[in-house]
Amino acid sequence: MKFFIDTANLAQIREAYEMGVLDGVTTNPSLMAKEGIKGVENQHRHYIDICQLVQSDVSAEVIATTYDEMIAEGEALAALDPHIVVKVPCIADGIRAIKYFSSKGIRTNCTLVFSVGQALLAAKAGATYVSPFVGRLDDISEDGIALIAHIVKVYRTYNFSTQVLAASIRHTAHIIQCLDAGADVATCPLSAIKGLLNHPLTDAGLQKFLADYHKVNG
Numbered sequence: 001m002k003f004f005i006d007t008a009n010l011a012q013i014r015e016a017y018e019m020g021v022l023d024g025v026t027t028n029p030s031l032m033a034k035e036g037i038k039g040v041e042n043q044h045r046h047y048i049d050i051c052q053l054v055q056s057d058v059s060a061e062v063i064a065t066t067y068d069e070m071i072a073e074g075e076a077l078a079a080l081d082p083h084i085v086v087k088v089p090c091i092a093d094g095i096r097a098i099k100y101f102s103s104k105g106i107r108t109n110c111t112l113v114f115s116v117g118q119a120l121l122a123a124k125a126g127a128t129y130v131s132p133f134v135g136r137l138d139d140i141s142e143d144g145i146a147l148i149a150h151i152v153k154v155y156r157t158y159n160f161s162t163q164v165l166a167a168s169i170r171h172t173a174h175i176i177q178c179l180d181a182g183a184d185v186a187t188c189p190l191s192a193i194k195g196l197l198n199h200p201l202t203d204a205g206l207q208k209f210l211a212d213y214h215k216v217n218g
Contacts (some may be wrong), residue, residue, distance in 0.1 A: 001178065001185065002184065003021050004025055004185055004186070004187035004188070005022060005026075005187065006027075006031070006169070006187040006189055007189065007190065008027045008031040008034065008035045009031075009034075009035055010046075012190045013025055013054060014053060023056055023185070024187075025054055026058075026087070027059060027061065028087070029061060029063060044080055047081065048081055054083075055083065057107075059111075060077045060080070060084050060085070060086060061088075062086065062088055065093065067093040067096050070093060070094065071100060074086040074088065074101055074108075075106070078106045078107075084107075085107045086106055087111050088109070090110050090112050090113050090122060094110065095122065095125045096125075098125040098126060098127050099126060102127070107129075108126075108127045108129070109127065109165065110122035111167070112131070113130050113131055114132065114137060116147070116150050118130075119151040119162075123160040123162040129162065129165040129184075129185065131165045131167040131187070132147050132148055132151060132164070134147075134148065134167065134170070135174070144168070146181075148166050148177075148178055148182075148183050149182065152182040164182070164184050165186075166181075166183040167187050169189070170192070172192050172195030172196055174186075174188075174192065175195075175196065
């Protein structure tokens with residue numbers, strides 16, 4: 001399973017990249033706003049900075065909600081860097097836009113997916129990635145991980161090439177559950193990725209090794 005980091009924060013992206021485990025980045029307007037990045041020109045420059053840092057897939061989300069505007073915005077984003085994946089919402093015009101982008105060789109990430117039916121339409125339109133939102137489903141007492149597993153099963157049964165990108169990951173346990181469900185990618189906050197390192201026996205073992213070393217070597 002590939003790891004993407006879900007942020008627009010360059011310091012966090014750099015830290016994940018330097019760990020040697022980062023496969024890509026996802027962003028959205030909320031994450032851009034959180035970093036205080038305002039204006040289309042500044043946002044485009046920030047996308048380029050991210051691409052140059054990680055040299056791998058970077059999902060850049062369109063703001064538009066109508067077909068013609070999505071096409072114009074998506075083509076502008078795709079032209080910024082070969083690593084850009086155009087992120088498109090799972091609405092009727094979005095599915096139509098994904099089909100267009102696919103025909104032009106522009107990679108896409110269909111976002112805000114909350115059902116198998118939506119994932120099916122995205123795959124048939126040619127989406128590179130589909131992003132089911134695990135945490136947001138859990139927030140309303142639905143099973144986000146079960147949705148990941150269902151989509152994976154459907155895609156494998158019918159040989160869709162679209163990758164299942166588990167989004168809205170809230171914690172480290174979600175990552176492990178996504179592994180079990182067969183997700184191709186999990187996009188996570190840095191804290192969840194680093195949380196995979198944590199185990200009390202590792203900490204205790206290291207302390208004992210160091211203590212024993214110092215007994216012998218001073």
